[in-house]
Amino acid sequence: MAEREKSDQKEDMERAPSRIDAVPEERLIRALMNTFPEAITGFTKLRDGFVRAKLDRRELFKVCKFLRDELGFEHFSMISAVEYDDRFEIVYHITSYQNKLLIELITRTPKDDPSVDSVASIWGGANWQERESYDLMGIRFNGHPNLERILLPKDYTFHPLRKDFKG
């Protein structure tokens, strides 16, 4: 009897961490923190099923590959480039259909070198969206298969969403 109680207790103890694992946001944050302890900083849970993370731009490709292959983020939703006074911020929204999660990855580039690694080889859906960010904001995506203007004419010389562009 005593043994049985002991084993019950043991089972309870084993179950305790898996209860945290049952919360998908916690599991996602923990997996990322364990694999990329230095690249990713500043996790925020914005609302249910929506996590924000900031990361170093040099690690972007590795983190994205890990997100798709290991954590089931199979849908690339959106890429937004935002210009600030001292930097560009590139914001990725990536969805997991299975776990019903959305992650917002924020990465920064300096003003004089607006470039990040392309993720078009991970998600085909990123291909045109990266071209759009290049076209309108002038962000260069290293390793993109065909980084050309998409919405504006090919001989256009401006990136109109930059703040110094006055129509």
Place this chain on the structure above:
Amino acid sequence: MAEMWINMGPQHPMTHGLWNLRVKVDGETIVDAQPEVGYLHRGIEKLCEGKTYPQIIPLADRLCYGSSLTWSHLYCMAVEDLMKVEVPERAEYIRVLTIEMQRIVSHLMWLAAYAGDLGLGVGFVYTMREREVFLDLFQSLTGARITYNFPRIGGVAHDLPQNFERDTLRAITFFEGRLKEYEDLFEGSKIFMMRNVGVGILKKEDAINLGVTGPSLRASGVTYDLRKDLPYSVYEEMDFRVATHKDCDCYARYRVRMDEMWESCQIMKQALKKMPEGKWRIVAPRNAPVGTGLARVEDPRGEGMIYIVGDGSDKPYRVKIRSPIFVTVSAAPKMLIGYKLADVVAIMGGLDMCIGETDR
């Protein structure tokens, strides 16, 4: 036979808007395809940076002439997320009622154009006629028939007019009968079926990888609908089925949209039944705080998203709009290669293109 490039567009009856599809053919068979967009680029994201928050609502309507209300609703949701504004419950129900009505109107316009593309002229006239019923309802509600300017930051512009509930229920009953007639009309047509079944196959893995969303994704066997999986507004209270199909072809895409129209009718009935009394709008602040706001909805064409950055003033610092069709079009070569030139019309028509939102 020598291979050659053919330009279908920018002026071509298939395009439904202004875009160009370059196809490389070997005889009749397509061996390569390149969609080209940008002919309708108006710079809406840049225009937004020069307007105050409420001034953008009519501009968001102009993103897509087929389903303008879903876009102004999406924009208002993004600003509410940025300003942390709570919308009154009655307003949420009115919004759900109107966006589902908009979904039916949008799908009917797609069905009309699609029927016209495939040579069913009678299908075009019937579906456009039924669309009028709902446009009349929109006119009694908002005063406009295409671009409504109805949602507001913190609610909707005004309450439902007198007898609106009675008229809507009458329209739904009428339309549900007509929906069955369409199915007989289209699926009884041998030509329609021959041009649809087994044409334009987009496999599940390709659809997911290429970022295809909405009815085209669900027609490839993925059960994912933001209204069900990440519910916004009051969709949690609604009882409806997510329409899917596993055939991955043009017929599956047609079938999913037909089922969605039926489910939209059910959601509208529930919204009318459960709608509480109360306020339909609260006054939102003029200036937004420093921060970001994000909203995503299940547009009739797929996943629509707006990301807003506020800088404390009464104008947004940056507005980014995700257009579902912009991404879906980039997947077109996957569907086209290997089929005949005559199938292009069926495949591209089946995607429900809207160039207004693609080019922005």
